[in-house]
Amino acid sequence: MIVGGGVIGAATAFHASRAGMRPLILERRPALSTLTTAAAAGGFRLQLDSEDDVPLVAESVELFLNFADLTGQSRYDPDVRRQGYLWVTTEEPRAEAQRAIVASQRGWGVPDLELLSGDDARRAFPFLGPEVRQARFRAGDGLLDPKRLTLGLAAGSGASVVTGCSVRGFRVRGDRLVAVETDAGAVATRAAVIAAGPFSGVVAAKVGIALPISTVVRQKLVLPDVPQVPASAPMTIDDDSGAHWRPVLRGASLFFTDPAVPPSPPTEDVPVDQGFAFRLLDPGSPVSVARVTPFWSEVWDWGGASWLLQAGQYTMTPDRRPLIGPTGVEGLYVNTGYSGKGVMAGPAGSRHLVDLLLERIGAHENPFRLDRSFGERPHVDPL
Numbered sequence: 001m002i003v004g005g006g007v008i009g010a011a012t013a014f015h016a017s018r019a020g021m022r023p024l025i026l027e028r029r030p031a032l033s034t035l036t037t038a039a040a041a042g043g044f045r046l047q048l049d050s051e052d053d054v055p056l057v058a059e060s061v062e063l064f065l066n067f068a069d070l071t072g073q074s075r076y077d078p079d080v081r082r083q084g085y086l087w088v089t090t091e092e093p094r095a096e097a098q099r100a101i102v103a104s105q106r107g108w109g110v111p112d113l114e115l116l117s118g119d120d121a122r123r124a125f126p127f128l129g130p131e132v133r134q135a136r137f138r139a140g141d142g143l144l145d146p147k148r149l150t151l152g153l154a155a156g157s158g159a160s161v162v163t164g165c166s167v168r169g170f171r172v173r174g175d176r177l178v179a180v181e182t183d184a185g186a187v188a189t190r191a192a193v194i195a196a197g198p199f200s201g202v203v204a205a206k207v208g209i210a211l212p213i214s215t216v217v218r219q220k221l222v223l224p225d226v227p228q229v230p231a232s233a234p235m236t237i238d239d240d241s242g243a244h245w246r247p248v249l250r251g252a253s254l255f256f257t258d259p260a261v262p263p264s265p266p267t268e269d270v271p272v273d274q275g276f277a278f279r280l281l282d283p284g285s286p287v288s289v290a291r292v293t294p295f296w297s298e299v300w301d302w303g304g305a306s307w308l309l310q311a312g313q314y315t316m317t318p319d320r321r322p323l324i325g326p327t328g329v330e331g332l333y334v335n336t337g338y339s340g341k342g343v344m345a346g347p348a349g350s351r352h353l354v355d356l357l358l359e360r361i362g363a364h365e366n367p368f369r370l371d372r373s374f375g376e377r378p379h380v381d382p383l
């Protein structure tokens, strides 16, 4: 039984089903993939700031690239586009940091990394401004549609899905899980996985388990119709400010992971911040996307483009790595805490969870175990 029908619940169902189980997804909301996953940018990248994160994303990308074959369904195409991730800087200290991270990433076995001078970057991406001094780029990184990914995984799993069904608790006999309690009654089971995104801590607490996670609101600004946005553009990141945008629909979605936003309790109705649009679009703002991409100044000056705001919550652990594995209740597992990487790392993380569940991997081989010590890790990228 899988608690939660976002990308992590659907990916867990997919791998469980491939391993011969018959998964059941319980989703509290009226439809799958309508909380955090629906707000995601849909980016995937091997340009990461830690070697530890590379294997999960690399394995997930293989699934993205062979999605129809591996899921055996064609109803949902996640629209995978390998258009790259482009990180640009206007400042020499950042340019030096870019050279260092590219050298590290090459050492981690990540192929095809390009370090571009400002002029080379403008030749390849003519929308970049004259202040851009250097860029790093990997063409194999890319973009997808997180909602269709989730629905495709769920469809491919053949899982039974019950929407509008909230998990209220767990029935435990001795140390063993025997049933999941829902608002539609109790369902007997030998194994359940908490994949409730921002609510994973709330769900685990129902059986006295405290998860080391916090939740932080992240905003998404969508401008559905902006002719200046090249449909083939990569995810374009101002490496100095952290503001970034990707092409979507006939325009773009824009993001900024503001480090000043404090954690807040998990919520069903994640509040949007009206000021976010102005912070990203007004060329006078220090985190304006116009800083490195001048066409956004034109968009601002014209003033006629419509925009919409959406928000979701990152589910964070102290070391920004997921929590994947068994709990102290035999038969009860957790799969959450992917921070800003659940779409790109969650499919492989969910395969890992199923391998743990089937004891194909021993507890000592699990770097994501719930009781690990959470050391500090360098945090280089701003996403």
Ligand SMILES: Cc1cc2nc3c(=O)[nH]c(=O)nc-3n(C[C@H](O)[C@H](O)[C@H](O)COP(=O)(O)OP(=O)(O)OC[C@H]3O[C@@H](n4cnc5c(N)ncnc54)[C@H](O)[C@@H]3O)c2cc1C
Pocket: 003, 004, 005, 006, 007, 008, 009, 026, 027, 028, 029, 032, 033, 034, 035, 036, 037, 038, 039, 040, 041, 042, 043, 044, 165, 166, 167, 168, 195, 196, 197, 198, 199, 200, 203, 218, 219, 220, 255, 311, 312, 313, 314, 315, 336, 337, 338, 339, 340, 341, 342, 343, 344, 345
């Ligand atoms: C603005 C933004 C941009 C992002 N961009 C990216 C990106 O580019 N790439 C990337 O890899 N990741 C990105 N992420 C992160 C990614 O979205 C998340 O890591 C991922 O969606 C988490 O999926 P999930 O299934 O754990 O959570 P969710 O999608 O929130 O799903 C959890 C589900 O559990 C259900 N649930 C909760 N409680 C119960 C209960 N008691 N009973 C039954 N069901 C319950 C909820 O209703 C929900 O549907 C982004 C996140 C945000 C907010």
